[in-house]
Amino acid sequence: MATSSQSTAYTCATCGQNFATPYDLECHEPVHSPSSHKCNYPDCGMAFTYRERLEDHCKGLGQAHVLANVPSSTLAEAAENKIFVELANLVESKNKRSVFAVGGVIPITSLDSRLICETDEARSDGHSSGDDTIMAQSQKPQTLKSASTVDTVKKQEVDIPADVHIMCCDPVTIRWDTDDHNGCKVTLPCTDADRPNFEQLLKDCQPATFGRGGQDVMDESYRKAGKLDVTAFCSNFNPYALGIIDTAAQALTPNLAQQTNQTHGLRAELYKLNVYSSPSGRFKPHVDTPRSKHQVGSLVVCLPSTHEGGQLVLRHQGREQVFDWSGDKKGRNAIQWAAFYSDCEHEVLEVTSGHRVTLTYNLYATCWANSAWIDAGSVDLYQKLKSLLEHPAFCKKGLTLGYHCAHAYPHTEESAIKTLPATLKGVDKLVYECFFASTFKVTLGQMLDLEYDEYEDPVASILDINTKHSDHYTKENHPPEGFEDVFERIEHPSWGTVWERKAENRRQGDLVVMADDLVPLQFSDAGMYDSLSYREIAEEWTGDFNVACVKWLNEPSHSQPALLHGAVSMDEIQLWTLC
Ligand SMILES: O=C(O)CCC(=O)C(=O)O
Ligand SMILES: [Fe+2]
Secondary structure (H helix, E strand, C coil), X not given: CCCCCCCCCEECCCCCCEECCHHHHHHHHHHCCCCCEECXXXXXXCEECCHHHHHXXXXXXXXXXXXXXXXXXXXXHHHHHHHHHHHHHHHHHHHHHCCCEEEEEEEECCCCCCCCEEECCCCCCCCECCCCCCCECCECCECCCCCCCEEEECECCCCCCCCCCEEEECCEEEEECCCCXXXXXXXXXXXXXXXXXHXXXXXXXXXXXEEECCEEECCXXXXXXXXXXXXXXEECCCCCCCCHHHHHHHHHCCCCCHHHCCCEEEEEXXXXXXXXXXXXXXXXXXXXXXXXCCEEEEEEEECCCCEEECCEEEEECCEEEEECCCCHHHHHCEEEEEEEECCCEEEEEEEEEEEEEEEEEEEEEEECCCCCCCCHHHCHHHHHHHHHHHCCCCCCCCCEEECCXXXXXXXXXXXXHCCCCCCCCHHHHHHHHHHHHCCCCCCCCCEEEECCCCCCCHHHHHCCCHHHHCCEEECCCCCCCCCHHHEEEEEECCCEEEEEECHHHCCCCEEEEEECCCCCCEEECCCCCCCCCHHHHHHHHCCCEEEXXXXXXXXXXXXXXXXXXXXXXXXXXXXXXXX
């Protein structure tokens, strides 16, 4: 081990031995303590021999862990950082519990008492269990229970008190025409007498297509199903009358911020009738192609028809929710439905017997919905934000707090930009509205993620502040005169001389290029003939950008091309945006 007499010596806290570089000290420390880098995240305390391992550990566990280990040079900084950790934890826990799908079961009225909607008759059939509190009429919707679990939503037998109003549905009649014959009709659940009509419906369905690369394609290895287009059939089924759209709206478009003076709701538009039949009826994992810029979700209504298999599996950020509508008991006498955000991956597992008949609807965000605001004060994220804002240690120097949206949006498409924030989904809407209701100035913006060399900081170079903002410099990339005091010279065992920014001068947060607003996809040939300039590129992308130091509360999960750079040169660069 090299010892050093330099003034910038690194001293071992245990034995007092000095080292020329922090790297030498790090190699020496395990002699005394095999695990010298402890994670500061509350109740974690895991120890690592090397700092890099600690960093890997934090990255694996999320932003709150990363923030908990940001070096703080003063007590005030440490107190403030503790608040960031709390906030990041809260956002993460909201995200883990956020609803991305909701569903329910509605019993069918008996064939001889065809009443639409409500009946005073108490029933013990056709009711499902769910963990959430959202209720509409007598439907109890099914929402997600916990993170990282496969939550198969199974109907449970529940004793309904005799005086409860039960939402029931009339048997569902489908009428359709074909080129060969007009006026076909079948009613589900299907009686023996109606069976031939049901068989006719199966025959009259066309093979279902799906969207791939902007085109409608037919590929039975990916999707094997029959369909009737909305123009080819009609039905007495009305999801509004049964409260399904109300329930879906409560779960998927909650309204919180009175300050925006706008409530948002959902509108459903019938799209297709589909039949997935055994053997091998299925739809492999996909996300739905949005049918309009306002589309936020899809609704699938499973009509009473007995089948096995065909579970609808939904996935969002590592969580999975399964809607299982199979089985004779459930399938024969009930309407079963699921509404979900259409950016969530989903699939229909193979149908192993019978026919799974569904009506699918597109769900669109509406403005000025006839629904009430939730009082911001009753939402724990808002309460926490408020108390953090009032905390004396918080935000002394001013800051930009960043939140990466958990759902995907077509946010670089000109017409879709106008639909935000109305089309924000789930936890994104909650976070937006809580910040809006607090004293933060909230903007929806994009960030350009610039690919760059390890020792070059393109973001900083946009502002010509290279020397102030890079954390590391190589020997060749010596900080220019006047900025040496911000850095310290380090002899790295393998890299040689490097300059590292002193802890107290390290920037807090990520320095990023941000648009002041949402920006449509741009094409640029900036720097095509000259040497590439990041500033030129960012200016082509959006005239109004700023370079901000952002303290992120979570990690990004989506990216979308925001700028296509046409310069063909050695310096060609790909730019992506993260929302
Ligand atoms: O039938 C289902 O459960 C889902 C169908 C679906 O994913 C679609 O039509 O895009
Ligand atoms: Fe789909």
